[in-house]
Amino acid sequence: MREEALVASPLNPVLSVGVLSDDELLFVDTVQGKPIWRTLLVPLNALESPEGLLAFLWETGLERFWVMPASRFSQSISWFEAARNRWSILSHAGVDKLDRAARILFLPKESGPRQTRQLVLLFPEHAGWDWKLANMHSLLATVSYLEQVLERSLADASEQVARQLLSDLTRDGPLAAFRASAGNAGTLCDREGNPIPLWEYMRDMAWMRPLNRVEQRGRYLHKYTHLSLSLQAALRVQLGGGGAQHSVNGRAYDGARPGIWRVHAEAAGSVFNGKQLPGMLLEQPWRSTPQVACCQEIGYHTQISEGWYWQESYPLLQTWAARLWQAAERLHTNSQRYRHVEARNNAFSAITRLAQLGIDLVGREQEAGGWGRPDWWAQLIGGGQAQFFRQQVQLVRKGIMPVLVVGNSFWLVSDEVNPTAAAPLLFPSRRWSGYMVGYQTPLPLSNVVKEAFQKAEQAGELGKRLDALAEEAI
Numbered sequence: 001m002r003e004e005a006l007v008a009s010p011l012n013p014v015l016s017v018g019v020l021s022d023d024e025l026l027f028v029d030t031v032q033g034k035p036i037w038r039t040l041l042v043p044l045n046a047l048e049s050p051e052g053l054l055a056f057l058w059e060t061g062l063e064r065f066w067v068m069p070a071s072r073f074s075q076s077i078s079w080f081e082a083a084r085n086r087w088s089i090l091s092h093a094g095v096d097k098l099d100r101a102a103r104i105l106f107l108p109k110e111s112g113p114r115q116t117r118q119l120v121l122l123f124p125e126h127a128g129w130d131w132k133l134a135n136m137h138s139l140l141a142t143v144s145y146l147e148q149v150l151e152r153s154l155a156d157a158s159e160q161v162a163r164q165l166l167s168d169l170t171r172d173g174p175l176a177a178f179r180a181s182a183g184n185a186g187t188l189c190d191r192e193g194n195p196i197p198l199w200e201y202m203r204d205m206a207w208m209r210p211l212n213r214v215e216q217r218g219r220y221l222h223k224y225t226h227l228s229l230s231l232q233a234a235l236r237v238q239l240g241g242g243g244a245q246h247s248v249n250g251r252a253y254d255g256a257r258p259g260i261w262r263v264h265a266e267a268a269g270s271v272f273n274g275k276q277l278p279g280m281l282l283e284q285p286w287r288s289t290p291q292v293a294c295c296q297e298i299g300y301h302t303q304i305s306e307g308w309y310w311q312e313s314y315p316l317l318q319t320w321a322a323r324l325w326q327a328a329e330r331l332h333t334n335s336q337r338y339r340h341v342e343a344r345n346n347a348f349s350a351i352t353r354l355a356q357l358g359i360d361l362v363g364r365e366q367e368a369g370g371w372g373r374p375d376w377w378a379q380l381i382g383g384g385q386a387q388f389f390r391q392q393v394q395l396v397r398k399g400i401m402p403v404l405v406v407g408n409s410f411w412l413v414s415d416e417v418n419p420t421a422a423a424p425l426l427f428p429s430r431r432w433s434g435y436m437v438g439y440q441t442p443l444p445l446s447n448v449v450k451e452a453f454q455k456a457e458q459a460g461e462l463g464k465r466l467d468a469l470a471e472e473a474i
Helices: 045-048 050-060 077-085 136-150 158-168 175-180 229-234 289-298 316-333 341-363 373-398 447-455 459-473
Strands: 017-020 024-031 034-040 063-069 087-094 097-108 120-121 206-208 222-224 240-241 246-248 259-266 286-288 301-309 313-315 401-407 409-414 436-437
Touching: 017 050, 017 136, 024 050, 024 136, 024 222, 050 077, 050 120, 063 136, 077 087, 077 097, 077 229, 087 259, 087 301, 097 459, 136 316, 158 316, 206 289, 206 459, 229 341, 229 373, 229 447, 240 373, 259 289, 286 289, 289 301, 289 373, 289 447, 316 341, 373 401, 401 459, 447 459
Parallel strands: 017 063, 063 120
Antiparallel strands: 017 024, 024 034, 087 097, 097 120, 206 401, 222 409, 222 436, 240 313, 246 301, 259 286, 259 301, 401 409
């Protein structure tokens, strides 16, 4: 890989970043204005003691060091305790791994009052990033790409980065006041006084069906994955401000104001009946405004009996959503600039995770560190599902029928070997739709694949099996 594939900007923050393995340090240097890889061997004394390692890292002039998974320095945070005589140490435990660090900050004790420099060691395997890393170059390129497209340094576990990003990009405007005045948003009840379990009703989409006779004779199975349907919804979905109002008969529904509605829906003559095509949550009684509107658009007969709604509404998460969306779009539309395939895939995965974590934080209870706005969360999840069905309507009109849906991904059968040609509507030439090809090499529709469809009892189970078969086929 050429050096330009790693560093795409002269003001790239990756210049203060290195990757540490068992005995090497990789970073990017500039020579005559051009980026070059540089590798330093870790001295023997640095391998034997944490003080020696920190002294070596300090001398490099870098500030942040990503530690390769499964390397000697990533195994336990206790090894660094011996450096406390000369260094102040602050560690953050990893996700569900209290004996593993996600991030360790080191500050020299002998530094003067004006000393602001510090060292940070970051451990991606314990920090919730879930990256696939073949080597040190892949890790450095991953971090480089993310820092470039997000336009910020990456120096913490995924949940902490998501929290900070959400906070920084929603600081302005009326959001803070609306968050503080959540009122009864977290304890909405139906007219009988029963709490409305939004977390239960707003589930991820999961649907599958048997292959029909035509599909049984098809040649390839393609997978398409959306960056984040809920993130795309956040670009435009209106969120309620002020107090919620109860509509005891549901007549306040107008298809525009944000709200949570008790709905009886029947597919009637709609093709989206849950059999040939996925259904729009037919069995769930409570839906957000975007979901109700979508049900009506795809031909459902709906009867609204009550609901909660907000008179004031604003696209409160638009700035945050736009930053993440534009970051992913830059990666997608500039593949020649971001050439390292594994690093680019890792960066996409990280942006998806940041979006998911951010949306979860919106709905999470305040006592658990969230914003305590499950009504906002429901509008985002519902808006994402509505977005999916609108896209499916366009595909179905062209005779393109999904056979499996799991979360942000769906699968279809085609005789076309090129995945973008099999579903061209997903890849418009002017603007990115948010979809990416799940299998760069399509999965041949073999007897093993057909058997997987016959034996699977759940959509999620089938999706995992097909992904495993696709990995084996590479």
